[in-house]
Amino acid sequence: xxxxxxxxxxxxxxxxxxxxxxxxxxxxxxxxxxxxxxxxxxxxxxxxxxxxxxxxxxxxxxxxxxxxxxxxxxxxxxxxxxxxxxxxxxxxxxxxxxxxxxxxxxxxxx
Numbered sequence: 001x002x003x004x005x006x007x008x009x010x011x012x013x014x015x016x017x018x019x020x021x022x023x024x025x026x027x028x029x030x031x032x033x034x035x036x037x038x039x040x041x042x043x044x045x046x047x048x049x050x051x052x053x054x055x056x057x058x059x060x061x062x063x064x065x066x067x068x069x070x071x072x073x074x075x076x077x078x079x080x081x082x083x084x085x086x087x088x089x090x091x092x093x094x095x096x097x098x099x100x101x102x103x104x105x106x107x108x109x110x
Contacts, residue, residue, distance in 0.1 A: 037082040044077045044094060051077030054097040059089040067092065 040059060044052045057070040057079050068089070070079040083089055094103040 035085045038085045040081045040083055040089060042079055044073045044079060051075065053077060055079070055103070056095040056099070057081055057091065058093040058095065059083060060092040061087040062090055063088060069095075072097070 042057070044055045044057070046052045051073075053073050053075045055073045055077075057073075059068045059070075059081050060066070061068070061083070064087070068081050068083050070081040073079040081089075091105055094105055095101065096103060
């Protein structure tokens, strides 16, 4: 009887181990197969239409409400925000160089 119990235990352990390997391999696919981020780029202009350097842009994913922040705009006012592919994003705010002052965002009609 001991031999049969031992064989059953070995089979049971093998099944449990195989199940764990399948679960880990299946969940790892989502971790390793993520698509690269997309870049949203634009230009920040002051009220006179001149490039505004040093400002940051905040985009919000309208589906998840998660916010994404750009680095400071370059001397020509250019900014880039890295975002996940497939989202819908809204320009939420433009932050001054101090990082706290929010500037008004002007909607441009289509």
